[in-house]
Amino acid sequence: MTLPPKVQAAVDVLTKFDVHPDLVAPLSYRVYLRLRPATPPPLWGASPGYWTFVAFTFAFGSAALFFCGATYWLVQQGRDPVAELLSPLPQFVLWSFFGFIGWATASGTADQVKLDAANLQLPAWESFTTAWRPAMDQVAAYANPNRYWLAALKGEPVVKRAEFIGVIAFVVLASLLPVKAASVAETLAVVYFVLCVIANQRGPRGRTLATAGRARTAWFVQHGLWFGFLATALLWNYGFAVYVWPTKTSALLGVYCLLAFLMHYFDRARFEQQRLLLSRVEKAEQDKQLAEIRLQSLKAQIEPHFIFNTIAHLKSMIATDPKSAERMADELSDFLRASLQALRNDSSTVAAEMALARAYLEIAKLRMGGRLSSQIDMGADVADIKIPSLLVQTLLENAIQHGVEPKSTPSEIRVSADLQYDGAGDKRLLVRVADTGRGFSQLSASGGSGIGLANIRERLQSAYDGRATLKLSANTPSGVIAELILPIA
Numbered sequence: 489m490t491l492p493p494k495v496q497a498a499v500d501v502l503t504k505f506d507v508h509p510d511l512v513a514p515l516s517y518r519v520y521l522r523l524r525p526a527t528p529p530p531l532w533g534a535s536p537g538y539w540t541f542v543a544f545t546f547a548f549g550s551a552a553l554f555f556c557g558a559t560y561w562l563v564q565q566g567r568d569p570v571a572e573l574l575s576p577l578p579q580f581v582l583w584s585f586f587g588f589i590g591w592a593t594a595s596g597t598a599d600q601v602k603l604d605a606a607n608l609q610l611p612a613w614e615s616f617t618t619a620w621r622p623a624m625d626q627v628a629a630y631a632n633p634n635r636y637w638l639a640a641l642k643g644e645p646v647v648k649r650a651e652f653i654g655v656i657a658f659v660v661l662a663s664l665l666p667v668k669a670a671s672v673a674e675t676l677a678v679v680y681f682v683l684c685v686i687a688n689q690r691g692p693r694g695r696t697l698a699t700a701g702r703a704r705t706a707w708f709v710q711h712g713l714w715f716g717f718l719a720t721a722l723l724w725n726y727g728f729a730v731y732v733w734p735t736k737t738s739a740l741l742g743v744y745c746l747l748a749f750l751m752h753y754f755d756r757a758r759f760e761q762q763r764l765l766l767s768r769v770e771k772a773e774q775d776k777q778l779a780e781i782r783l784q785s786l787k788a789q790i791e792p793h794f795i796f797n798t799i800a801h802l803k804s805m806i807a808t809d810p811k812s813a814e815r816m817a818d819e820l821s822d823f824l825r826a827s828l829q830a831l832r833n834d835s836s837t838v839a840a841e842m843a844l845a846r847a848y849l850e851i852a853k854l855r856m857g858g859r860l861s862s863q864i865d866m867g868a869d870v871a872d873i874k875i876p877s878l879l880v881q882t883l884l885e886n887a888i889q890h891g892v893e894p895k896s897t898p899s900e901i902r903v904s905a906d907l908q909y910d911g912a913g914d915k916r917l918l919v920r921v922a923d924t925g926r927g928f929s930q931l932s933a934s935g936g937s938g939i940g941l942a943n944i945r946e947r948l949q950s951a952y953d954g955r956a957t958l959k960l961s962a963n964t965p966s967g968v969i970a971e972l973i974l975p976i977a
Contacts, residue, residue: 495529497618505622505768516542531605532613539594547590618953622769631766634697637687638755641711650712658720670729670738673721677744680714684751718745801855816854823847836877838870838905845880845903852888865904873917876951883921883970886940891925899924917974924967
């Protein structure tokens with residue numbers, strides 16, 4: 489079942505941080521979208537209508553299963569299911585019961601997803617974008633081992649020492665009261681299971697195990713005693729007493745101990761899941777910081793060789809053509825003024841990029857002595873759209889260095905920026921740099937290493953998370969067309 493683009497984007501982003509897709513867009517939500525396509529996902533509250541739909545779904549589903557099973561059983565007993573199930577009083581009682589089940593299920597699910605959303609610190613649905621990342625401090629706080637009262641016991645030396653005392657305690661009990669030892673152990677196993685249930689709920693409710701002091705030590709000691717006592721009781725009950733006093737053993741001791749073990753398992757599983765989430769968030773943050781560092785390095789690589797070559801050319805022109813040298817100095821001044829702003833920021837506007845492209849091309853035309861002509865076209869509705877800085881200039885550098893300069897005959901570069909619509913009707917920005925240089929067949933001969941284009945692709949990946957593309961195609965009659973297709977936030 490196809491999801492709306494924004495919902496699918498939310499699924500893709502949250503999946504990176506260990507949030508299961510069914511938590512973002514469960515089957516019930518996917519079905520409800522056919523009735524209300526604009527409903528936000530459950531993690532963002534969905535709508536009252538959606539939770540009513542969930543309640544009715546669970547109520548009718550539970551009722552259908554019950555009536556099918558009850559009908560089959562009544563038929564097997566030779567009784568009339570119509571008379572017994574469809575009379576007014578049973579109908580009222582049964583539908584009231586299933587309605588309560590549906591309401592309780594929908595309310596519990598809504599409260600749980602609200603808590604999950606708060607833990608992740610999700611923004612409002614209107615503000616959610618694919619750039620969202622969980623708050624590091626919040627995720628780290630939930631990965632604190634002291635929030636998991638049972639998982640914190642693992643590996644503690646105090647617990648291990650207390651276990652030995654627990655073993656001795658049961659041995660003494662079994663020696664003094666061998667016939668009653670099993671029943672005492674069963675009672676204590678029930679008490680310990682209840683304690684584990686309570687401990688399992690403390691972390692999610694925000695209570696944190698003390699980091700030091702007597703309270704923490706007492707918690708470790710008492711659990712160590714329980715472990716040693718009940719483990720020895722299990723061995724004694726099923727390995728010895730069952731053969732000596734078969735009527736005095738406990739059939740439920742193993743069940744209660746298993747339930748207590750499951751409480752430990754669930755607590756540990758929650759801790760491991762949160763720790764995994766923290767590691768993923770930390771990795772994402774590290775990748776983001778690394779990308780920013782690399783972008784700064786890439787931006788630093790864009791300018792120097794062009795500026796040095798222009799200054800060297802300017803020095804040679806001063807003696808032979810002072811007027812052209814003066815004009816080049818003015819253009820270089822305009823170019824540096826425009827590029828300094830771009831170098832300070834990660835993003836720019838289409839208008840600013842086009843102004844920088846114009847100054848760059850004017851200098852290039854002066855350097856090449858009439859072998860280059862240019863044209864810049866920009867739609868009025870795209871001037872204020874934000875894009876990563878210096879992308880257009882990198883394409884121009886690539887076109888001049890690998891296409892225009894190696895060609896001895898005149899060439900032209902056309903730069904344009906306009907809107908286009910994709911198959912889904914979404915607006916995208918199309919930036920095109922087309923040259924009539926030597927084309928693809930001569931790229932290797934020009935000494936091009938592809939660093940400029942690789943830099944662009946890396947920046948697009950960092951800025952748009954795979955939603956932007958760079959396309960290269962052959963121009964007619966010669967040259968290359970480079971197209972940037974960028975999403976508009």
